[in-house]
Structure formats: C-alpha cells, structure tokens
Amino acid sequence: MTPYVVLSSILFTIGCVGVLTRRNAIVVFMCVELMLNASNLALVAFAKQHGNLDGQITAFFVMVVAAAEVVVGLAIIMTIFRTRRSASVDDASLLKY
Amino acid sequence: MITFWILAPIMVLAALGILFVRKAVHAALLLAVVMISLAVLYLTLQAPFLFAVQIIVYTGAILMLFLFVLMLVGVDASDSVVETIKGQRFLAILGGLLLGVVLVVGLSQMSLGAVVGLDDANANGNVSALADILFSRYVFAFEVTSALLITAALGAMVLAHRERLVPKPTQADLAAQRMQDYAASGKHPGNLPTPGVFARHNAVDTPALLPDGTASESSVSRVLAARGTVRSAPTMADDITEIEKQLGQAPHAGRDASAPATTEEEAPAT
Numbered sequence: 001m002t003p004y005v006v007l008s009s010i011l012f013t014i015g016c017v018g019v020l021t022r023r024n025a026i027v028v029f030m031c032v033e034l035m036l037n038a039s040n041l042a043l044v045a046f047a048k049q050h051g052n053l054d055g056q057i058t059a060f061f062v063m064v065v066a067a068a069e070v071v072v073g074l075a076i077i078m079t080i081f082r083t084r085r086s087a088s089v090d091d092a093s094l095l096k097y
Numbered sequence: 098m099i100t101f102w103i104l105a106p107i108m109v110l111a112a113l114g115i116l117f118v119r120k121a122v123h124a125a126l127l128l129a130v131v132m133i134s135l136a137v138l139y140l141t142l143q144a145p146f147l148f149a150v151q152i153i154v155y156t157g158a159i160l161m162l163f164l165f166v167l168m169l170v171g172v173d174a175s176d177s178v179v180e181t182i183k184g185q186r187f188l189a190i191l192g193g194l195l196l197g198v199v200l201v202v203g204l205s206q207m208s209l210g211a212v213v214g215l216d217d218a219n220a221n222g223n224v225s226a227l228a229d230i231l232f233s234r235y236v237f238a239f240e241v242t243s244a245l246l247i248t249a250a251l252g253a254m255v256l257a258h259r260e261r262l263v264p265k266p267t268q269a270d271l272a273a274q275r276m277q278d279y280a281a282s283g284k285h286p287g288n289l290p291t292p293g294v295f296a297r298h299n300a301v302d303t304p305a306l307l308p309d310g311t312a313s314e315s316s317v318s319r320v321l322a323a324r325g326t327v328r329s330a331p332t333m334a335d336d337i338t339e340i341e342k343q344l345g346q347a348p349h350a351g352r353d354a355s356a357p358a359t360t361e362e363e364a365p366a367t
Contacts, residue, residue, distance in 0.1 A: 001209050003098075004142070007105050009200035011131070014112040017193030021116065021186050026167060027124045033159065034112060034128065037135055040147075048142045051213030053230055056144050060227070061235075063147075063154055064242050068249035070159050074166045075256035087170050090181045 004045035011038035025077045025087045029070070036066045100141050104134040125163050132156045143215040146224050290316040303328050 011034060018031030040059040047055025081087050111130040118124050136151035218226055231239055266274070278284040290305045290313050304327060305316035317327050 001212055002205060002207070003101060003105070004138070005204050006201055007101075007108065009204055010109055010197060011112050013193055013197035013200065014109070014116060016196060017189060018116050020189035020193065024121050026121050026163065026170065027115070030115060030121075030124055030128050030163060033155075034115065034131065037132060037155070041135060041138060044139055044142045044144050044147060047144070048215050049209055049212055051215055051218055053215070053218050053226055056147055056223075056227060057230055057235055059144075059147055060150065060231075061238060061242065063150055065245065067154055067159060068245050070162055071249045072252045072256070074162055075253040078166060078169065079256050081170050093181075 001045050001049040005042055008038045008042040008045065011035075011041070023088050023090055025080070025089050026074075028089060029073055029077070033066065033070070036062055098141075100137060104137060108134045121167050122164070125160060125167060128163075129156055129160050132160065143219060144223065146227055292316045300328070302326055 015031045015033075015035035015038060018034065019028050022028050022031065040062055043055040043059040043062070045055075047053060047059075077087060080092055084091055108131050111127040111134075114127040115124045115131075118127065132151060132155045136148050136156070139145075139148040139151055215223075220226075275284075275286040279286045292301050292303055292305055302317060302321050304312035304314065307313050312329070314322070321327050
C-alpha cells in the first residue's frame, strides 16, 4: 500500500503548491479539490490495508462535503466576479487597507 | 499493481500541469484526467462504489460546475504573473518541495505490514457492506449531511440572488426611451442593421456596408468586435478584384479598393 500513500502525498503536495502560487480563484479552488482527492486516495488505500470499510465511508463523506463546498465556493467566486469584474485572488484585498 | 504504475505517472504529470498551464480551462481538463485515473485506482483498491461516485459526483458534477463557472467568468481570465508579496512564489515552491520530501521520505520508511484486503468485508458486495455501516454506525453523520447539503444549496441561492433595485422597464418605457434618444442624440430608433455584405457573405462576423462603402460597426455583435474576429470589408473587396483579374476584366472606372461597396453588378444592357 506504500506506493498508493506516496502517490497521495505527492498529489497533496502539488495541490498545496498550487493553492499558494496560482492567482486565479477558480484554479486555486481546483487545487483544493486535488488535495481532497489525494486524501481520499489515502483513506481508500488504508481501508484496503486494514480490511476495514470505515475508510471508504470517510472518503464518501469527504466527497459529499466537497460537493457542498464547491457549490458555495463557486457562488462566492461568481459574486466577487460580478462586483469586481475579476477572478484573481489578489484583487480582493479591500480589508488590507 | 500494473494499473497503478501506468496511472500514477499520468496523474502526477496531469497534476503538475495544473500548476503550469496558463488557461483555467486546461487546468480543469487536467483535473478531470487526475480524477478519472483516481476512480480507476479506487477500482483496484476494491472500492467499486467509490469508483462510480468519483466519476458521477466528482468528474460529472463538480468538474462540470467548474467549467460552467469558467464559462460565466470568461475562459481567458488568465493568471497574472505579478507577485503581490515579494518572494512568495519562491517560498511557496520551497515549502511545497520540503513538504513533499518529508512526506515521501517518511512514508517510504514506514512499514505497513501485510495487506489484509477487503475480500471478507466485501463478501456480500461492496455496496451492501457500505450501506450496512453507513446506516448503522454512521447514520447520524449521514443525516447531518442532508442538513449540510440543504444549507449549501440555500447559501448558493442567497449568494447568487440579486435584489431588483429599480422596477423592470416595460415595453412602453423602452419605446419612450428610444424616442427620447432619437430626439436628444439622433440615435436611430429602429432596429440595427443586419450583418452581411450583400449576397456574398451573410455570416454574422461580416459587417454590413453602408451606401458610401464603409462598414457599419453597429451591424456586428459587440462580443465579436471585442474578440477581434470581425471580418473586414475591404479584404472581401480584394477578393472581388482578384476574381475580376482572373476573369481578365478591367476594373470598373472610378472604383478603388478602399470603397468596396461599389461592387454592384452593372445592369446588363437590354
């Protein structure tokens, strides 16, 4: 199972770097999804490792929560885009000043 | 394990591609590659239910939602390369590399022991085994999930809702406004000229020609003009002169290439 977990950690790292470096809010969101998927892979791999279905149930709940999160997150991005005409995370900096 | 070694490089490459591609649509498609490969990996990990859910919910619903929003926001809303915080990108990549190295080295040194496998747990089928657990031990979490989903749907509706600040203009209002515009600025109250240059081109990206031979800007959609895909009328006139040259006809007297509207056929002598 080690290769699966290593792959999952590599994908998680890539998602992490993507969240930190990309500017487009939608791409940042995609990288968050990538991180969630990576953790799901680890959960399912450990479910097989231990012969226990709890990991798969948890992965299922992660998917449900991710679906809800995407709906709200994309609605927020749409609202910001409508008022500011930009989907860049750097432009939403009104609280800074 | 063969499936894993085929899919793992594809997934890592596609995930790295998300970091480097400039257009968000390409990032979404690469994410689809990662997610579908992940679904196949679930199949090799004896999770056929999650395989189906991954494809239907993640690739089917969530990713399509992403593409939908991309379409609304505009596909060419690409990233700026300007750094707002100095050295942030470098530090982020350094931190990411550090995290990756620590995770990979740490995980590859740990020993997990023999794989138990899910053959026993999946004896009556994966779906019914999952349902047994979901509706007994995790039934409260499952019910709470419904509250979460309703909250998310309501939240999206509230965020997307826009209160109408002014009453909706009726047809009578619009007509009065058009006449007022005509009186004030001389804007033509009728409908806009349709695109297309006589009978040669009637595509929407071809501007209509005014009687003096100039292209009418109001005859093509603003969107096409903003994209810069409007065909110019003089190039079409070049077409005509080219054909006329091939036919060996002398060009009409008093017509130059910059005034293409005067290409009407001469009335046949009767």
